Amino acid sequence: MAQLSIHQLSKRYKTGEGVSDISLEVQKGELISLLGPSGCGKTTVLRSIGGFLDPEGGDIRIKGQSILSMPPEKRPTAMVFQSYNLWPHMTVYENLAFGLKIRKRKKEDIHYAVTRALEMVRLSGAEKKYPTELSGGQQQRIALARALLLEPEVLLLDEPFSALDAKLRLEMREELREIQAATGMTMVFVTHDQEEALSISDRIVVMNAGKIEQLATPKELYDHxxxxxxxxxxxxxxxxxxxxxxxxxRVEGLDYPLKTDLSGNVILAVRPEEVQIRDEHEAGMQATVRQIMMLGHYAEISLDTQHGIVKSFLPREKTEQLQQGQSCKVHVGRTSIFSD
Structure with missing residues (x-):
């Protein structure tokens, strides 16, 4: 049985945005990301799971039990928001203990749980500090610890790292993955950042205009x-x-056919790392080197072709003989083909 099941979920707003007929199953211990542009419906799905929105149709079940009739505080979920939502007049310890006190936990149990949660998010010793004394990254860690203390069946994360700088985002991703591996908690993570989704997810749900375009592992999404x-x-x-x-x-300029079951006009999608640059006398599409940008261990090559600018990613050592304005040939490796 899936830990979280969404069946034909629908919720539309007057603007026309929202979701229609969304079905999804999340397994226990899985971290799944909802990825897509603004307005695609990913936050609508997340807030429907958390009970902050009432869907117009469909069902949401956790461990086989429908949760639609439950208010947010009664659902076996916890949510981490983009804004930290910490009580500014309470210390870190009081912020973390608050939810456990409401659940009438014993004082010694609360102390043990809070201490363990702070260790997990690497903030031991911050108990007596107030939220305003913490950095943004530290506040988000406390917000995450507070959600973990509730021991939800499903942890919901709504773009929790988007307000942090690039270095902190990277650190928080790594920490979240470590926490998820250590606790075995089921997580649903919303983001518009593809790199973030690719780096932390077991599977990714790519959404567009209220529909699921593809549900797959990061590798499957990238390769296929x-x-x-x-x-x-x-x-x-x-x-x-x-x-x-x-x-x-057949693509003009390429002298070899590509296998497909499509007919008519098509679009060939090629990753830059699959674009190979060959000598002028070899077979391939005619091209001219427009620009060479060194990006650390690899280089991005811009090529002028009859199809416009084509990008190639090459290891740095393979670009030593290339020069701006040089004529060459282009060969492509693995491709995806779509109807135009």
Whole structure:
């Protein structure tokens, strides 16, 4: 039995935004991300699970039991928001102990649980501090610890790291993954940051205009995007136009056919790391080196072709002989093909 089941969930707003017919199962101990652009419906799904929105149709079950009739405080969920929502007049210890006191836990049990939670988020010794004395990253850690103390069946995270700087976001991602592995907690994480989703998720739900475009592991999404939207949204991608006849697709300038079951106009999606640069006398699409940008251990090469600018990622050592304005040929490796 799935830990969390969403069946044909629908919720539409007067603006037309929202979700329609969303079905999803999350297994126990899984960290699943809802990923998509603003307005795609990912936060609507999350808030419906938490009880902060009433859906117009469908059902939400945790461990087989419908939770739709339960108010947020009675649901076996806890939510971590983008804003930390800490009580400014309470110390860190009081903020963390508050929910446990309401549940009438024993004083010694509360002390043990709070101490353990602070160790888990690496903030031991911060008990007597007030939220205003903490950095943004530390406040978010406390908000996460407070949610973990409630021992929810499903932990909901609504873009919790988006207000932090890049370095802190990276650290918090790593810590969240470590906590999730240590506790085995089921988590649903909302983000619009594809790198964030790819780095921490067991599976990713890519959403667009209130629908699920694809549900897959990060590797499957990156290597085998199911739709043109997913191909354009996940990672960097080149798009080349071609024609297919039901067995093969041909792209002008490439002298070899590509296997496909599509017919008519098609779009070839190629990752920059699959774009190979060859000598002028070899087979391939004619190109001219437009720009070479060194990005650490690899370089981004911009190439002028008959299909417009094509990007290639190459190891730094393979770019030593390339020069701006140089003529070359382009060969592509693994591709995804979509109807145009």
């Amino acid at each position: 995007p199911a739709t043109l939207f997913v191909a354009s949204f996940i990672g960097r991608m080149n798009f080349l136009k071609g024609v297919a006849d039901g067995g093969e697709a």
